[in-house]
Structures are given as C-alpha cells and as structure tokens.
Amino acid sequence: MEEFLQQLINGLSLGAIYALIALGYTMIYGVLRFINFAHGDVFMIGTYIGFYVLNTAFVQSLGPGAETAVIVFLAAMVGCGLLGVIIEFLAYRPLRNRPKLTVLITAIGVSFFLEYTGQLPFVFGADPRTFPTVVEKTTVLQAGGLVIDSYQIIIFVVAIALMLGLRLLIMKTRIGTALRASSMNLKAASLMGINTNAVISFTFFVGSALAGAGAILYAMSYPKINPLMGILPGLKAFIAAVLGGIGNILGAAVGGFIIGAAETMTAGYISPTLRDAIVFAILIIILIVKPSGLFGRGGTEKV
C-alpha cells in the first residue's frame, strides 16, 4: 500500500509535467487542427535555456533558492514562448490552408532541425549536460517508507498554479475569448473580425511557455539534459492530450496525470523497460475504442 502510494505520487508528479506539455499540444491543435510535432523539442530548448541561465555568473552568485527559481522559470517560459511564436511565423504560417500532411511533415522538419542543430558541437553538443541545482532538494514528509520531497511539491504547486492561470486567461480575458472562438471555428472567428493571426501567435506563445515551465520542472527532477531528450516526453504528452480528447484543455491536464501514473506504475510493478510501451499501448487502445478521447466530442464529417 505504502509502495503503491509512493508510486502514485511519483507518477502524478511526472504526470503534472506531461500535463503542462500536453496543454500546448492541445491548445495549438484546438486552433489550427494540427499536431505540432516540434513541441517536444521546444520543451528541450527550455531545459537548455535554464541550463545557460543557471550557469551565468549572476545566477550562480545567487546560488540555489527562490530567486534563482523565479529567474530560471521566467527565462525558460519567455524564451520558449518566443521560440514557439517564431516557429509558427516562419514554418507554419506560410502553410496556412495547405493540406494537413504538408504541415505535419513541416513540423517533423522543425523538430529535426531543433534536435540535430542542437547536437552540433558549437550549439549544445550531443553529449548530455548536467542541469545545475535550482533549489535544494529536501524531504518534506516522511511517513514509514513514504517520502515526499520538495521537488514534488514544487512540481504540483507550479503545475496547478499555471493550469489555473491558463484557465483564468482563457475564460476571463478578451484574448482568451478570441482564442475560444477561434478554436470553435477559425474561419468564422476571422469573419467576425477577430485577428486570427494574433490569436494563433498568442496560442503558440502560451502553449510553448507552458512547455518551458515543464522543461525546468523536468530538468530539476531528471538533471541530465541532451538535445534528443524532448522526443519521448513530447510524444507522451501528446498521447496525454489525445487521451484527454485533443483540443480539450481539461482533458490534456487529466490525460497528463493518467499517463504519468500509468508509466510509473508499469515501471514499478511490471518492468521498467516497458514504461514507454505502455504509453503507446494506451494511445492505440484509446484511438481504437474512443478516438475522440475521454473528454472529446465526436462528430460526423460533413459531406
């Protein structure tokens, strides 16, 4: 029981990170109806932004602690947000109204570009780097064999705060309303006078910034970073988004937690080598049983 609880907590904290990444997939899908394959690599770039910021003389002089944490989170979120906007502007915007596959292939191209350019010796280099300490890791709670550490608390607090913030942003602000309208029908929204290009840029900024936050949380917990590290978390987060019902924001969050828990449980109780396979198996099952996902609404294609 204790072990189960521990696994569950570990799984949910991993899941919280997936959820943050999944939100970006789902928001972008919601507006543009395409899978931004490069999203996982934006996440990877986030860890490198954190890495370089943490290695500046100024941040080093601060040492691990709250100020460092704030600086590094802000830097990664803004950096990733801008990167997302740039990618959309340069690679996806010229393809608006083109067949979906064209855009999907372009996204794969962008993904490869980030991964392999990152591996060049004068960029990040192919070798893994060690992510410096952001805040010290302490044990917050210990009951029998059950341990909850400060990182897990930080992950939950940051992830849930960002999700609530996103909800406020989407439900209570003008741009949020525009975003919701665009998700329902981009063409209609543009006819109604909504500046859809601005909405799309905004969506990319917010979605990518959430991935940036997820990146720091992830790198704190798994402090080895490399240019290919975004692939798997990216795919898993995407699967979380599909599981929740792609385009559905609550679904992405719930999906993230489920995927994180399923992965950790499989690793703990069945075999660590199957932790990736289980996630793909979930994907295939959900797509066969209910392709619209847990919270998604299915529709009939209009003919």
Added chain:
Amino acid sequence: MSKKNRSYIYLLVGLVAVVGLSFPLEASVNSYDMRIIINIGISMILAASLNLINGFTGQFSLGHAGFMAIGAYTASALTTLVFGSAEGVTQELLFLVVLLAGGITAAIAGLLIGIPSLRLKGDYLAIVTLGFGEIIRVILQNIEPLGGSLGISGIPRYTTFIWTFGILAVLIFISENLMRSTYGRGFLATRDDEIAAESVGVNTTKYKVIAFVIGAFFAGVAGGLYGHYNSLIRPLDFGFLKSVEIVVMVILGGMGSTWGVLLAAALLTYLPEALRKIDLFGVSLSDFRMTIYSLALILLMIFRPQGLLGNFNPKEFAGRFKKNGQSKKSKPAVS
C-alpha cells in the same frame, strides 16, 4: 513490342541488366562503395514500398521501419538460429525462404496494424503507426532470445547486388502494373477522395489494407536484405528516425511517383556519404547532414509540396486505351 507484355519485357530487361551489371561491379567496385550501392537498393525498396501506402493510397504511415524490423528479425533469426549457414544453391534457396518469411511476417503485422488504423485519418493515423513502430521496437528490445537491445549479430552475408536490385525490379513491376489497372485505380481514388470512391463502389477499407499488406511485405523483405548485409541488427536501427527517413524519400520524390521516389531514395542515401568526405572549417559536413536535411524538408514543404517529380501524367493512361484500340505512343511510367 505489344503493349500486352510490355511490362514483362521491362521486367526481363531489368533483371538481365541487374545480373549483367553485377559482374563488372563486383569485380571493380571496392567494398565501401558496394556497401553504398546495396544500401541505396535497400532504401529504394523501402521507399517504393512505402509509396504504395503513402503515395498511392494516401495513408500517412510513420511506422514503416517497424515492418522492416519485423522482416529483419524474422529472416535473421531464421538464418542464425534455425538454418545455420549454408553454401551454393542451398544458400540461395534458404535465403529466398527466409526473405519470404520475413516479408510474410511483416505483411501479417501490416494486416493487424492496417485494420484498426483504417478508421483513422491524417495526423491520427500517423501517430498510431508511429506508436506501432515504437511498440515493435520496444518489444524486440525485451525479447532476450533475439538479443534484447544488443540485437542479433553474426548474420551471414547473403545479400548481394543481384538479390537487392532483382527484388527492387519485381517490386517496381508489381506497383506499376497494379496502379495502371482499373482495379489499381481504386488505390488512387481512395487517396484522392474516400467518400467519392465509396460512392462509386470502391471498398476503400479493402484497398487500404491491401496497400498496408503489400507495403509491409516489401519493407520486411528489405529488412531481411539489410540484416544479411550488415551482419548485425539492433532494435535501435529501426526507430522513428528510420521511418521518417523513408517518409522523406517518398515526399521528396513526389508521393505516388515511383521513379521520383526511387531517385529520392538514391539521393538521400548517397548524399550523407558524399557529405562525409567534405570538410568545412574543420567540421565534417556530415555533421550538418540532419540540419540541412531538416531545413530542406521545411523549404520543400513550403515551396514544392508535391515533391521533385510529383506530377502525374494521366494522358498516358487514357492514351493506352484509345477509342478504336490503337495505342498511342506513351511514356513508360505511372509518374
């Protein structure tokens, strides 16, 4: 030459050319260059087989390397664990058997994967096939008798120029003949507009499954060739990256254009080798390979999404069946 057996004559000419070329090549080309040539042939088989699924039938599959893996493992395991090495005619016969076995196993996987995937379209299908590919890889990693993540080593080198390009010739024969027939036009109709195709009685589901099965079969055979040339196969050789490489060959060549796809497969296999030899500021250009590759992909999609040779010549088809039976001069390819 009568149009009726023209495709057979082309096949025969192709096979004779392959055999004829093999002797001077084996004699004069060093083993490094021979490796490139064989790799080009294997890439061509992979690309042409994916072209059946992706190009002709419009089903975007990102898991082709998974089929290749199944074929490679089946064939290589049969050779190393069951048959042991052989020589002479026995060897050639055994090789044929294991290649077919690899192809058939992959085809069965294609059937299994094809059926549930058929309800999905576009992005979703791409992701599901990607998932299947990854699952195949993970499963192989976990099968200890097949070497786990170390893979199978010590596979005898049976793959030759003749085998590789002979199989390629057969594949081209099959896909060109198929796509030219009234029956085969169902694949293209499925790609162009599923609802319209169904409305005139085309069983689009059946066509998609058939495309997956034939495509997977040849990917499996290509895997067998790969294993018996490389002597070593590992699950990692058949990852997502490999699948994407094959997809890019199809896209660069122009989906549905067999000759374009073959050309792209050759280019994309040869180019990294060529780049390897060039140094720029002390960095081998091959390090930039993937950066260039990905940029090229993005630019291609923006400026020439139909690929290098991706244009049909439908006149050719109508020309073959001129009103009063006289066939006009026509170009040989679907493309």
Added chain:
Amino acid sequence: MSLLHINNLTMRFGGLTAVDAVTETIEPLSLAGLIGPNGAGKTTVFNMITGVYQPTEGEILFDALSIVGSNPHEIANQGIARTFQNIRLFPSLSVFDNVRVGFNNASKTGLFGSILQPGRYWTEEKEIADKIDHLLGMFGLLDNRQELAKNLSYGDQRRVEIVRAMATDPKLLLLDEPAAGMNPTEKVELMNLIRYLRDEFKIAILLIEHDMKVVMGICEKIAVLDHGAKIASGTPEEVKNNPEVIKAYLGESG
C-alpha cells in the same frame, strides 16, 4: 413494387434534427425531385440513403432489402449512385480515369490479375475503355478524356460526376443540385440529358434542385422538405399550389 422506400427516416446531429421522420417512396423508372430551402435536410437524406451517414432512426429499403448499416460502397454496388452538391471528383485523375473508377466493381480482375496481367486482363480493360468512351461520348466529354478532372469547367465537372455515377450501372441515380452553377443553355441541356438517361438506361432518378424551372420541368413527383420535415409531396402542379410550400419558400425569401 417500389424501388426505394424510406420510412420515418430521422437524423439528429447533437441537438439539431436535420431530417425529421421522413417517409417517401420512389418507383422504378420515375423522375422525382426533392426540394426545400437551404438547410432543410435534403443532402442529409442523400447521405443517409447512400450510407455516408447512419440514420438516427428509421428504415431504408432498396429493392425491398434494408440497406441501413451497409457501407457506402455496398450500397453503391447494389445500384444506388450519386453526385455531390460540392463536386467530388478525383482531382489527380484524368476524366477517363475518374469514370474508370466507376467500373471498379464491375471489373472481375482482382489483385493478382492486375499484377500479372494475363490475356483476359487486356480483354477486360479494352471492354471497360470502350464503355467509358461510349459514356463520355454521350455526354460530349470525349475531347476532355485525358484532361485532369480538376481542370475542367464547372459544368463539365458536374457532367463528369454524372458519367462516373452512371459507370456503376445504377438502378437509382441521386443528383444533388446538378444544375448549380450552370447557365440557362446548359440547364436545358441538362434537363434533356436527365430524361435521356432515365429512358436510355431505364433507371429512376431523384434530384435535389433549387432551380424551379428544372424541377418543375422534368420531375413527375416532388417532395418538399422544410426544417427536416416533409411538408408536401405530389405532382409539380400540386406542390406549386400548396400553401405550406409557398410559406416555406417565402419565409426564406429564396
């Protein structure tokens, strides 16, 4: 015996009832029209008959057999062919090949026959090619046979779609707004063509059409839909003078 019988046919999309308990019969060899304002549910009726949509309720009998739940291609092969309101040709195929796809089911050459291409393959392909040319000739499209379908004029595309549907050798042909986008001369030609098709091929035709001249000019029987429900049916004369119909059309100012 009626050729097509739909009974209590209903289609709901979420909260919207697009087609509401429609009952109607089509006799063999008849020329019938389905009219109604935009959004009345006409195309949805076609989509249910051809298996593109699964009806929420109701039955569809074709030749006295239920076809609800059959796949669109099965229904097509039983003898119902159609065209689409927003033309759906195969854009990368030539006119000839677009029609050729219509012979897909009639072709007896299977997978292996098409690969190995024995003598009978060539005999059959020749037969099919002759039939295609015959059909194209009837519609005056022979000169366009090698053109890409997507490069044709709008009117020609509509006609290619009809030829493609006829290639399946149907007993019932459904035409969704065949005259849309045609000029008056083309419309007259189209009307003659539709009559000719019915007489020559001995089929029944059901058409959706907005142009009242066309509908009243060729249909022997007309059904009117409004907000998904059938509000009238009868001869053109009866329908024209039906107050409900007048109200539905005036309400829409169309």
